[in-house]
Amino acid sequence: MRQSLIELAGGAIRGAGTPTQIISVVGGDDALSQRHARLVIDLCLRAGESMLATGASASDVVATVLRISDAYGISAMHVDITFTSITVSIHRGMNEDPLSVMRIVRVRTTDYTRLQAVYLLIDEIAGQEEPLDVETARDRLTAILASPHPYRHWVVAAGQAVLASGVVVMFDVSIVLVLATAITAASSHLIVRRLSKWSVPGFFAQMAAAIATTTIAVFIFWLRSVGIDLPGSNSPTVIVIAGIITLLSGVGLTASARDAIDGYYVTATARGMEVLMLTLGLAVGISLVLGFALRIGIPVTIATSLGDRIGLVSGTVGAMLIGVGFALTSYVRLRLVLLMAVAAGGIFAVYSAVLPFATQPGLAPGIAGTVAGVVGYLAYRWVKVPEGAVTMAGIISLIPGLAVYRALYGFMDAEFAAADTLPPVVMALATGIGLAAGTTIGGFGARRLFGFDRQAKLASQRSRAPR
DSSP: OOHHHHEEEEHHSOOSOOOOSSSOOOOOOTTSSSHHHHHHHHHHHHHHHHHHHHHHHHHHHHHHHHHHHHTTTTOOOOOOOOOOSEEEEEESSSSSSEEEEEEOOOOOOOHHHHHHHHHHHHHHHHSSSOOOHHHHHHHHHHHHTTTTSSSSSHHHHHHHHHHHHHHHTTTTHHHHHHHHHHHHHHHHHHHHHHHHHHTTOOHHHHHHHHHHHHHHHHHHHHHTTTOOOOOOOOOHHHHHHHHHHHOOOOOHHHHHHHHHHHHHHHHHHHHHHHHHHHHHHHHHHHHHHHHHHHHTTTTOOOOTTTTTTTOOHHHHHHHHHHHHHHHHHHTTTTHHHHHHHHHHHHHHHHHHHHTTTTTTHHHHHHHHHHHHHHHHHHHHHOOOOHHHHHHHHHHHGGSHHHHHHHHHHHOOTSOOOOHHHHHHHHHHHHHHHHHHOOOOOOHHHHHHHOOOOHHHHHHHHHHHHOO
């Protein structure tokens, strides 16, 4: 009887079913030919590299790679991502040699036209009962990645000018400052592009662009101090604010938060370090110019008339211009530019509507970011526009440029106390974290609410980072 009781108690405690988390994927691909396995690995690596290079999250890249491999009959593929590299491995059983290939991600760009073409190709591969021939798919992917940009580079420079102009339009300033900001933004873009061609590190490129932007604003302050007052140049600080917003790495911040939430902590840390270094370069450039101006006696002051409150009409119009500029600088096809503008204006309208009721720092941006995440996923699901493109177009107008400027100015001006400098820093951090967390929550909720197709769902479950 004692033995029976022990067995009964043990049966009540011990698990009887399969484990909730499978420790490893059992290799069952030993029947695959080596040629077929190599062709699929190469296709998966190229697709994953293109997504990772354009700022896609690690989870999305892994899910896409697994979705392609499942479509071609490979169920035991392992994918590892470390921000600068992607590794794909296939264990083909005990009787065949395993295959592992690694590719270094050297290019960082934002070309959503090519990324959209990659998504369409992947849907064509995995969305049919009989996928494309793997060699045909490789040739088509190679043609996509080697295709030219949809328009010339001067259009991108014009888009940068439109983006910066939209920032100052939000503050309802004069046409003189709008034009000055547009010229400054185009010049900064050309500086960054030229330095990038010379293989100058991104830290110094950001610093040089920030120096150029802040110098023009300080020059307008100097003209006013000597009695030369340009018509309508009453708030030169908006030029610096616009420069900060156009140079801040919002895409990297959002992707870093998404990777951390998905459990890819190494990739999230690497993305976060990149954002930190680029922001430090921006801060150093602005601080150098402001510190030099203050030391030689140029009366650089924060225009308190800007305030933290932006009008609904001017803010919405400015946000729509920002959406247009972001679309052009990210190589979004011209027929989708209107979608970006509407998304940006709508997200700002949501932000303005909830701001009076959500007074805690970061709460209103978080709510707006959640809406942006939902809109981004729906745009991807219905129009096949890359999710990150619409999401970033919606939130880029909410990046805390004014708070960052005030914090940097407070650090450089000896008359400011630490107590006066801390609130802008907290506000900037809260806004950035709120935007990143909101977009992640919105995208996650939209996926669960509107669902995946079967293959995408299975791939997403397998793409979760190990706990």
